[in-house]
Amino acid sequence: MSTLTRLQEPQFSPHTLNKFATLMTAGNGYLGLRACHEEAYTDQTRGMYLAGFYHRSSPLETTELVNLPDILQMRIELDGEIFTLLAGQVVEYQRELDFATGELRRNVLWLAPNGKRYRIECQRFLSAAQHSLVCSRIAITPLDSEATVTISTGIDATQTNSGRQHLDETSVRVFEQRYLQGCYRTLDGSNEVIISSYCALPSESHSSFYAKNRRLTQHCSGLVAQGEAFSLVKTSWIASSLDENYRAETCAEFALQNLMQCVECGYEQLLAQSAQVWNGYWQRSRVKLESVNEEDQIALDFALYHLYAMTPVHNERCSIAAKGLTGEGYKGHVFWDTEVFLLPFHLMTQPHIARQLLSYRWHNLRGGQKKARENGWQGALFPWESAWTGEEETPEFAAINIRTGLRQKVASALAEHHLVADIAWAVDAYYQVTADEVFMRERGVTLLLETARFWISRAVNVNGRLELHDVIGPDEYTEHVDNNAYTNYLAFHNVERARHYVQQFGIQNAAFVSAADDFLERLWLPPANEQNLIAQDDTFFSKPTIDLTRYKQQQGTQAILLDYSRAEVNEMQILKQADVVMLTYMLPWRFTAEQLEANLGYYEPRTIHDSSLSKAIHGVIAARCYRVTQAYEFWQQAGLIDLGDDPHSCDDGIHAAATGAIWLGAVQGFVGLTVEQGELHLNPRMPAQWQSVALPFFWQGTQIHLMLTHQHVTISGAQNTPLTLWLGGKHVSFVGTQTFLLAEFFAPVNGSGTTKGTKQ
């Protein structure tokens, strides 16, 4: 995997501390550890987050992912000078995140205000092999004379989420004059986190320990000769009451034992163990490009790095937050992003993770059932924002309007119900790729049934026709409308799939089948008009349009809301993000090529792309419409949502869904690999900038490798049973490795520089 790219920070800048702290976050699904520097900066938000470890600091606040006590900060004094890159001169600076191993490395040559030069080398990683393990190493070499080095580090529980306190310090200890341990409990008493640390130091150094004001600190100092390195290796073990084998009485002791065992191994061996796990991951999932633009590969590696880092595979009671484990944005809550933007990647590379993400919803069915019941509906209305309990975590009211003092009810939790169907869509997708009957029998069909029952109860009868009123589709700039096309089509799909699997798995539920049949027969599915256009909702086409150029130029900032109220925006043809276009992405087999083309052409100019979820989906649809140049532009722009130049766009965490969308754009868009109604389809429309794409994927229990150029596609994997797929309009079936000449399957597409299947 030596070809894996690295994410490099071009220079030290106080303006981009949080951007790179986010981008370079270490993660293993269990923990996320922001890439803050060892030395503190006032503008730098330190953060360590544990999947599922939520708490609510007061009734006026929202449940949020707890910012745990800090273990990485070090107060460093070199000959009495406090080490900070703001002072003195940064002669050399390199920092890079190695995607191959997850190791973050920094190498600084610092000319201190005292006129002396010091080399400071830092390394750290969060283990992929033992998810509680964090290792960091710092080596300080005085270049001009011997030096006195003092480092204060420990476990710092003064951390808050922007001033909101979540933890009580229940115990701080130093064992054997070496091992630090702090135990912390959420203020509501529901959870505990135990943090243990050990610092390996030069033998001639001196240490003292103290605990004060929620800080347990080891103060280390030593004299180091010119040209020699003063090295400190800090090994930490983070355990919590959410752990599988947690027992309150023994947890602290076990944590200490685990830490001691890790300390025995040493940094290099622990890193090697972790790198091995990463290597397996890249083998199973990496999309390898030959592109004239090297940032394309970086974007893909970046996306897949974070797709690993954010996914809590260890616990099916956790799911993926909108910012993963990289920051406090969206409070660590789970949205529809997970099922629609993130799950497909896992499903096609490690399907058991997709199963686990769906299980998170299954475990939380009760919360969805409660919300449905409380609103007078049946089945399960999953919460718009979900955390640990599965109950609705969306704040009831939005942040105060600082000019009027009013708080608005948050509309998404009230009416953005499409996520119910999105979850069902993902359940169906899961079965199509895996044919996992056990999951379907135990959990999947239940999810489908309960979500379907919600829709059946939610529909209203308008002169015999069933309609879905007062909803919000994916486009959140158009609220409280009737018959949002996305919602209606997805709800239909939901009920249809539920009815299908009920039959397939022989479940006796005549009442449901009958109700479903009635729903499917009578639900209004807004049809395409003569221009092949599908109305976003009942009133959309009747609304005026305005010139959006200015707002599109500032996309992602919601600048429109500075000029117009939400109510005004609602009454115009203005989209925040893909809606009908999103629908054509989700259920492609329901729409003709002409419909895709027409709706993309109509809606895109009306879409500001203020949501990070928008661009990549437009890219996929543009690719499916053989507008490959435009698709590539969309895809590249989607890749810049986090990696672009904006110094603050991801201060509070990456756009997790956008990482999934980078993969979707490449695989579903350009490679054209999709699953439709249980069958594998391949319709390549590779951009001219790419020479080849190679990728592994999983299909019904078999690991497949695909290698695509503009001329050929080589597919290998199926050893026993034949692999069957649609190549363009042709059904092919083979065993082992097979290379196909694309020209035999696809006709050139005029002006697009690509080819088109003889049947779409």
Next chain:
Amino acid sequence: MSTLTRLQEPQFSPHTLNKFATLMTAGNGYLGLRACHEEAYTDQTRGMYLAGFYHRSSPLETTELVNLPDILQMRIELDGEIFTLLAGQVVEYQRELDFATGELRRNVLWLAPNGKRYRIECQRFLSAAQHSLVCSRIAITPLDSEATVTISTGIDATQTNSGRQHLDETSVRVFEQRYLQGCYRTLDGSNEVIISSYCALPSESHSSFYAKNRRLTQHCSGLVAQGEAFSLVKTSWIASSLDENYRAETCAEFALQNLMQCVECGYEQLLAQSAQVWNGYWQRSRVKLESVNEEDQIALDFALYHLYAMTPVHNERCSIAAKGLTGEGYKGHVFWDTEVFLLPFHLMTQPHIARQLLSYRWHNLRGGQKKARENGWQGALFPWESAWTGEEETPEFAAINIRTGLRQKVASALAEHHLVADIAWAVDAYYQVTADEVFMRERGVTLLLETARFWISRAVNVNGRLELHDVIGPDEYTEHVDNNAYTNYLAFHNVERARHYVQQFGIQNAAFVSAADDFLERLWLPPANEQNLIAQDDTFFSKPTIDLTRYKQQQGTQAILLDYSRAEVNEMQILKQADVVMLTYMLPWRFTAEQLEANLGYYEPRTIHDSSLSKAIHGVIAARCYRVTQAYEFWQQAGLIDLGDDPHSCDDGIHAAATGAIWLGAVQGFVGLTVEQGELHLNPRMPAQWQSVALPFFWQGTQIHLMLTHQHVTISGAQNTPLTLWLGGKHVSFVGTQTFLLAEFFAPVNGSGTTKGTKQ
């Protein structure tokens, strides 16, 4: 008052950020505002504290003075460079606190990393005229070219007390696109604070406002010509539910109106109003020296500045915390420090403040009665640490021992009962100076009676003798002893005074009088032995001694506890602070000159002075023993407790009692002005380094001025009734101004360079 000194910070250093933030704290008794820089530094603890505004963040924590939302911080960018004195070069730096007006001024010439020079001038004050008012001004002048200045400032409620959250943000508003207001409620719902701010800006600048993550921020930017100043004046109004006229419905509106009125006045006028109040204070209280050491005057001005700043004269339900309003040390709790070390200054300069401090105890009698009752005693056992309710706030257990994991019960709250008698001592002192019969009838006698009843119930009968067992005296290195001399003598004084005033005010309480008579007759008062020594307690003289030289060299650090356990220290003749010496200070008329001398000589070598309360009292006694050189050394060292070179000794707040002790040392020690049994005594023993001392004081309703040299003392004030005092051993009485030749009253003291009264 142009002769008032200023406290100057010699240079900018990241090592002393908190030292000077503490020393230069602005205060008006209502608010304390740490002298943090506008720009943030990671090591700098920002703090604003409101007297009496306490809260407990969780049952595992202690009630503490809440660190309020910050109003002073400004994020400043100059041509895109983030302003911080760590970066670039600090070409010029001056910062000074003007004791005359309480104004803090900073003047910096900064060479930014971009190579351009900027002058940054900051001023701020907390109004002494309107205690809710905070004004700050910043002027930024680019010296080398025009500049873009951006300043972000507002109300920042991410502040915590070391990670402990106390406030909910209940509302953030911007009125008229100009006025910011944040309302915050303690998590327990008991208190509210309303912070309103306005920034006056150059007319051509641009502002925007936003609220996020507990921060309400105004973002200001403008272009400023070379050599011109970009000036921002921020006016803030802090109101709380503790305010006298607080009404929940109207408080926010009133606060805004008050702010608007202040804004109308402008910085200079508001400063002048405040300076006028300060001027009156200095007139009433300043001790003016001629000394060869100019730091002596600074120490006195510093002390008196803080004595004003820390004292909540606006509300008799508040008292003075151990760190005043300058930091979070001791959680903002009130100790015996207030009555013994701080009250005497107020009593002799503004007696109504002394009355108010005693009223704080009177209001809190119920807490003391509760504690006595819960421990099986009668009367009032005031809490060792007191906050708002008057109940015991001392944590039940000390901080965890990080090596053993054990927590010890905090002994002071269990047995350090002398504070009960200290409060009574202060009540008596108050009446002696003021003859305030109204206070005594309404509150004073009740305090004396309830404290006396405690002692009577607490004494145990040992073969007919009454003893006080299992106590801790002021010397906290000697715990759980019987018949601590300080405690027994003070308890006797307490009961005796109670009995006296009961009689004087004709209160019918035969049962008490009889019990008091019995107590006074039988209470064991450890007598001086043949060497004139009084045993600190029953067993003290039987304990071994060790060489304390090393620990005395590190005094203030409790270094002895690194070598010996508390239990071991307890079994040796080791004092943390004055104990018998303290006793001779408190009740001087009970002891002969020989006894003072002998006990000072015996105990001082056994005293490490690990408490800030120790040195100054030793200084007073040394002066009374005519060891003036030693007294001056003690006094100067006491002045260095906060002002000395230690960069961290006052990081978490000044030693409030030490400021009172600086005044005590000068006035009671060197000037020798004391009140003993209702009479004024003057026994000057001025150090050779001083040429003169001038001071005002209040005596039984009359303002007196005293001017002392080595030859003369001039006393003026009493216009109608004659002023009577003891000058050395002679009784003098006069009207108007009178100058006395000291040689007529005092004989020279051999080797001491001073004189001694013909009768002591």
